[in-house]
Amino acid sequence: MPVSRLFIATIIVAIGVAAGCARLGLWQLDRLAERRAYNAVLMSRLSEPELSETVLPADTGVGHYRRVQVTGVLQYTREIAWAPRMRKGSPGVNVLTPLAIAGSDTLLMLNRGWVYSPDAKTVDLSRWREGDTVSVAGYVETWPHQCLSDSADLIPLGCADSATRTLRRLDRRAAERLVGAPIAPYLLMQTSDSALRADSVPARVETPVLDEGPHANYAFQWFAFAAIALIGGGVLARKVQSG
Numbered sequence: 001m002p003v004s005r006l007f008i009a010t011i012i013v014a015i016g017v018a019a020g021c022a023r024l025g026l027w028q029l030d031r032l033a034e035r036r037a038y039n040a041v042l043m044s045r046l047s048e049p050e051l052s053e054t055v056l057p058a059d060t061g062v063g064h065y066r067r068v069q070v071t072g073v074l075q076y077t078r079e080i081a082w083a084p085r086m087r088k089g090s091p092g093v094n095v096l097t098p099l100a101i102a103g104s105d106t107l108l109m110l111n112r113g114w115v116y117s118p119d120a121k122t123v124d125l126s127r128w129r130e131g132d133t134v135s136v137a138g139y140v141e142t143w144p145h146q147c148l149s150d151s152a153d154l155i156p157l158g159c160a161d162s163a164t165r166t167l168r169r170l171d172r173r174a175a176e177r178l179v180g181a182p183i184a185p186y187l188l189m190q191t192s193d194s195a196l197r198a199d200s201v202p203a204r205v206e207t208p209v210l211d212e213g214p215h216a217n218y219a220f221q222w223f224a225f226a227a228i229a230l231i232g233g234g235v236l237a238r239k240v241q242s243g
Helices: 006-047 172-179 215-242
Strands: 067-074 079-086 088-099 106-116 133-142 183-190
Touching: 006 215, 067 106, 079 106, 079 172, 088 183, 106 133, 106 172, 172 183
Parallel strands: 106 183
Antiparallel strands: 067 088, 067 133, 079 088, 088 106, 133 183
């Protein structure tokens, strides 16, 4: 029986679809390998001895997730709220308080943790003051967003609200406008002592859990689609040829 053009076309389409799906599966495996390597670097940083703020690397990419121990003076009159923030299904905000460190003209923003807010934006920050000079343990994050340029005069509403002193996105330039002073390129996430004083301090930030994401599942799905394309294409081609 001669091979029909439709039969050949069906085989070609099936192989093309399978090849495309397999390529996407390999891409997801590459992403998984990158994620694992990235997590390994960050976990190694979290396991290293604590640094002081003054010896953190200038390159924030190198300093990301470094553990630190910092002593300074909290400037409550300049603190802001990062909102909305959810915790265990409850609405609230994270309290960001500038920390003045001796010998530095730049303030280090300290994420003191989460407090409950019914509307996830309004909170009496004076309720959560902890004293002036503090010694803080935690790890440093980088500021991930840049929604405000150096030359911008107004803060975009999607970025922050100067009237309520609320930061909606973690943008350093916007935070500087709200605080009214230069801010360090690191954000300090406080992890110490909330278990000891749960009723009198914000719920501190937990040490991050570094998972592998959905890449392995996505890779399996794409390889499964490739197999379906080959098998289904073969069955369809046989029906075309026999019919």
